[in-house]
Amino acid sequence: MRLLRPRALLLGGFIGVYLAFVLLPLAWLALGAFKTRFESLRSPPTLIFTPTFEAFGKVVAGGFGGVFGNSVTIALANVALALVLGVPAAYALARMRPKPRKNLAFWVLSIRLAPAFGLVIPLYAFMRTVGLLDSLGAVIIAHLTINLPLAIWLMMSYFDDLPIDVEEAAIIDGANRLGVLRYVVLPVSGPMLIAVAMLVFVFSWNEFLFAFILTSSRAQTVPALIASLAGTMNFDWPLMSALSISALVPAFVVVLFAQRAITEGLTAGAIK
Amino acid sequence: MRRLGLLLRFPGAFLAPAILVLASIVLFPTGYLLYLSVRHWVITRPFQYFSGLDNYRLVLTSPSFWGAAQTTLVFIVATVAVTLVLGTALAVALNRPFAGRGVVRALVVLPLLVPPIVAGFTWRFLLNREIGMLGSWILPAVGVEASMLAHPDLAMVSIVIADVWSRTSFMFLILLAALQGIPGSLYEAARIDGASDAQEFVFITLPLLLPAMLVGVIFRAIEAVNTFDLIFVMTQGGPGTATQTLSIYGWRTAFTSFDIGRGAAIAVVMVVFAVLATTVLSRRVLER
Numbered sequence: 222m223r224l225l226r227p228r229a230l231l232l233g234g235f236i237g238v239y240l241a242f243v244l245l246p247l248a249w250l251a252l253g254a255f256k257t258r259f260e261s262l263r264s265p266p267t268l269i270f271t272p273t274f275e276a277f278g279k280v281v282a283g284g285f286g287g288v289f290g291n292s293v294t295i296a297l298a299n300v301a302l303a304l305v306l307g308v309p310a311a312y313a314l315a316r317m318r319p320k321p322r323k324n325l326a327f328w329v330l331s332i333r334l335a336p337a338f339g340l341v342i343p344l345y346a347f348m349r350t351v352g353l354l355d356s357l358g359a360v361i362i363a364h365l366t367i368n369l370p371l372a373i374w375l376m377m378s379y380f381d382d383l384p385i386d387v388e389e390a391a392i393i394d395g396a397n398r399l400g401v402l403r404y405v406v407l408p409v410s411g412p413m414l415i416a417v418a419m420l421v422f423v424f425s426w427n428e429f430l431f432a433f434i435l436t437s438s439r440a441q442t443v444p445a446l447i448a449s450l451a452g453t454m455n456f457d458w459p460l461m462s463a464l465s466i467s468a469l470v471p472a473f474v475v476v477l478f479a480q481r482a483i484t485e486g487l488t489a490g491a492i493k
Numbered sequence: 494m495r496r497l498g499l500l501l502r503f504p505g506a507f508l509a510p511a512i513l514v515l516a517s518i519v520l521f522p523t524g525y526l527l528y529l530s531v532r533h534w535v536i537t538r539p540f541q542y543f544s545g546l547d548n549y550r551l552v553l554t555s556p557s558f559w560g561a562a563q564t565t566l567v568f569i570v571a572t573v574a575v576t577l578v579l580g581t582a583l584a585v586a587l588n589r590p591f592a593g594r595g596v597v598r599a600l601v602v603l604p605l606l607v608p609p610i611v612a613g614f615t616w617r618f619l620l621n622r623e624i625g626m627l628g629s630w631i632l633p634a635v636g637v638e639a640s641m642l643a644h645p646d647l648a649m650v651s652i653v654i655a656d657v658w659s660r661t662s663f664m665f666l667i668l669l670a671a672l673q674g675i676p677g678s679l680y681e682a683a684r685i686d687g688a689s690d691a692q693e694f695v696f697i698t699l700p701l702l703l704p705a706m707l708v709g710v711i712f713r714a715i716e717a718v719n720t721f722d723l724i725f726v727m728t729q730g731g732p733g734t735a736t737q738t739l740s741i742y743g744w745r746t747a748f749t750s751f752d753i754g755r756g757a758a759i760a761v762v763m764v765v766f767a768v769l770a771t772t773v774l775s776r777r778v779l780e781r
Contacts (some may be wrong), residue, residue, distance in 0.1 A: 310511030
């Protein structure tokens with residue numbers, strides 16, 4: 222058997238080049254976060270330098286805690302609202318007659334597809350009129366316009382595939398709809414709920430346009446902060462790199478955690 | 494199959510909260526957008542009034558609007574085409590079993606978790622002519638002396654590369670899922686008939702992948718119309734108006750010139766374009 226077939230080489234080479242394309246920028250960002258400001262402005266740049274935590278120190282001491290707090294609050298509020306409002310709606314859609322269901326479901330999906338720019342102007346004008354600009358509530362509502370349809374759509378497809386016999390049996394035994402949802406459907410939906418919560422969290426955490434337009438200082442989120450620093454003349458590359466790295470961490474952690482939960486949930490289901 | 498016994502009662506109480514919330518946070522703003530688009534309202538001026546279709550007339554006769562529309566089209570075609578080709582190649586390559594496949598797949602999906610604003614900043618850092626790895630080491634070594642983001646054409650190339658970096662994983666995930674749904678028996682039959690790798694790809698993989706590709710193209714095209722953060726942090730639409738897409742142009746009109754009415758008209762035109770394009774494209778998906 223020949224080890225170096227041309228096809229394998231070609232494939233390996235392609236995958237290798239693509240991985241370099243994906244990873245090198247992140248490595249450069251991480252490297253930048255450990256430079257001093259002076260070091261970062263050296264041209265051409267250096268690979269070997271004494272790493273310092275100066276930039277991360279500025280992130281901690283620079284009063285950005287509130288900004289990270291805002292991002293967390295907005296994302297968690299979206300997770301809670303998307304699940305509380307979305308679960309019953311998705312369940313109802315999944316158990317409805319086909320025709321009204323199709324229309325409603327299509328409407329829900331089409332919201333997801335509409336250009337966000339069409340929403341940001343009226344939301345801005347409205348929040349301005351009612352004096353809610355630069356409040357957490359404004360951003361929470363804006364994010365929900367994307368997150369709620371997404372959550373409903375995903376959970377509806379999941380509920381669709383659940384076996385319906387158990388639910389029927391529960392109804393014959395005298396359970397009402399809410400009881401069925403709570404005691405029959407939700408206990409087997411853990412992994413899906415976690416996956417939806419994770420997607421909603423990451424969307425909210427990463428979202429920029431709404432957060433940028435609707436906030437200025439008090440309710441600023443992490444992406445909006447990074448953009449506003451990028452707009453200043455005096456570029457602090459290490460500080461921005463450190464902020465960017467810190468902005469990556471929550472999404473990575475959430476997904477890592479959720480991935481384990483999903484795998485565990487699915488395997489548990491398979492063994493039963 | 495769903496049984497009728499469970500379907501009889503319309504579970505309105507379950508649906509009502511979500512529908513009410515969606516209606517108030519989506520339908521109401523949509524109506525409000527239409528209302529705003531026929532108003533003359535510049536935030537820095539004290540008066541606002543009904544102005545009919547003036548905003549639309551101003552927008553549709555403005556060369557900067559059509560310039561931005563053209564830039565948007567170039568950006569969409571470039572980023573969708575490149576992510577489609579790369580996503581397909583990755584899906585095919587990573588669908589074959591090999592040691593460490595799980596890790597490679599996870600790494601390929603990584604950029605999907607990176608906020609686009611961070612992706613944009615990272616590429617701006619990389620491409621910087623003085624202090625970036627690409628801009629200061631690699632590009633001059635291959636004969637590109639210009640500063641990427643300061644050159645009109647290269648700035649567009651730069652935002653497309655950054656967007657491809659950020660969004661190829663999405664196309665990859667959709668196509669990988671579709672590939673896994675193709676029965677292996679088809680390939681076995683083809684191999685018995687003596688088909689080559691290329692023939693397998695052209696006559697089995699490609700036709701069966703086409704519906705998923707169309708779905709991917711629709712989602713990516715909508716994403717591309719909406720791309721704001723990445724362009725904003727890399728070029729703010731510049732140099733000049735070289736990378737000024739409709740999103741950036743609309744933002745400029747509504748939030749730096751404070752002309753809310755005209756911004757609303759731009760948004761309405763964008764929504765109409767997007768709806769038309771997705772309807773045409775999704776028809777084609779449904780026909781299959």
